[in-house]
Amino acid sequence: MIRKVMTGAAAAANAMKQINPEVVPVYPITPQTPIAMTFAQFVADGEVDSEMIRVESEHSAMSATVGASAAGVRAMTATSSAGLALMWEIVGVASGCRLPIVMNVVNRALSSPINIHCDHSDSMGCRDHSWIQIYSESGQEVYDFNLIALKVAEKVKLPAMVMQDGFITSHGSGIVELLDKKIAKQFIGEYTPEHYLLDVDNPITIGPLALADFTFEIKRQQEEAMKLAKKEFLKACKEYKKISGKNYGFFEEYELKDADVAIVVLNSTAGIVKEVVDSMREKGKKVGLLKLNLYRPFPYAEVAEALSHLKSVAVMDRSYSYGADAPLVGEIKNSLFDVPKRPKVQSIVFGIGGRNIYEEQIEEVFENLLNKKIGDVIHLGCRE
């Protein structure tokens, strides 16, 4: 185990270095660029065997990643915001062709207005694209989830994206424990795809035309694979615990078991919520946090069980689903539908376009829950 101070972007690049994918086609975009940059340095220094392809756009980046993966090797890429949006068409091709690509997504607002800062509109926009989605609080989680994501992806033959908050995580430094290179290699194992294009002894067509006669069945297979991904994710976490000591699951429960009220949130904001939970607990207030890691497939039953004892819960979304419940709160409400004495749900949208979130605001959210002040969607931090 090596302990180093590094940014979230460097943590992603270091995970990629240990995975040592054969092909990495990538196009720079803020705030993902330091991942590509750090990895390019590894390539230049001969620390990885990867072929890095400097493509002319993200559409090409994902196309080349799909091509390499279909050919039969490990292929990875990374992007943000408009880059992910430009990839869009091929993002679905990757999952439709059942290619276990792992992509680091550094969350950034989508245009317009043009904005380089963090919110989750980019990755939430493609939540129905049949990719496994894992959200990370810190650089440490980014590193760990890259390895776990690869393992799950290759097992169920679905691509996976690992998210981290733009600038907050990607450019913020923290301590990251890296596994010993050999142990990491052992964990991910050799990649031996069942079918691949360069298998000349067993030729195969990948990504054929299928109309009303076959597409439904092919999409149903993806849905079944997603169900399997849930099981495989837990299995991979268990195995990962043995080599790292880190205990991951669908979500992290922070002071949740005996809490009266709680917040549900994704990515880096969980860190600030933990601070507030600690300070409020000192004052005897029973507040807690559920930090969700696995968003796709969504662990409905497990979330319901973890939240069912609460009086109320505030779900904090860092993106809108315009005209509907925001992406996270909608899923939490779904989870709680069958709970007989279900907690009240307060929907909060915050941090859009990188708007800062402060401890006092989180404290107010908790106080409102404790005082049973629950109502319409709160646009936390937005000027009225």
Next chain:
Amino acid sequence: MTKVPTPADGYKKLKEGGMVDPGTSKFFHTGTWRTFRPVWDEKKCIHCQICTAYCPDDCILTKGKDPKTVKRTETDMRYCKGCGICKEVCPVKCIEMKPESEFND
């Protein structure tokens, strides 16, 4: 052996992502797409084999293996889509494209 997916197959039976084994195109008679039919004049033909090389669907059949004596024969109408490339490349103009409506078969 080539397994051809059939519309009777359930989702568990099909390969992931709609992958298919090689050779399945034999089972799909793309000739039904044709609007114009290539009509070959055997008497004019010099058997240069340019059309057989250019046919994108490999459906101009040949007789014999020796390159010096190989003869072209009929077009395999089960697969010919009527693209007309054979007519375009023919140096002696022995292929004519005729509307399918002129035929009764």
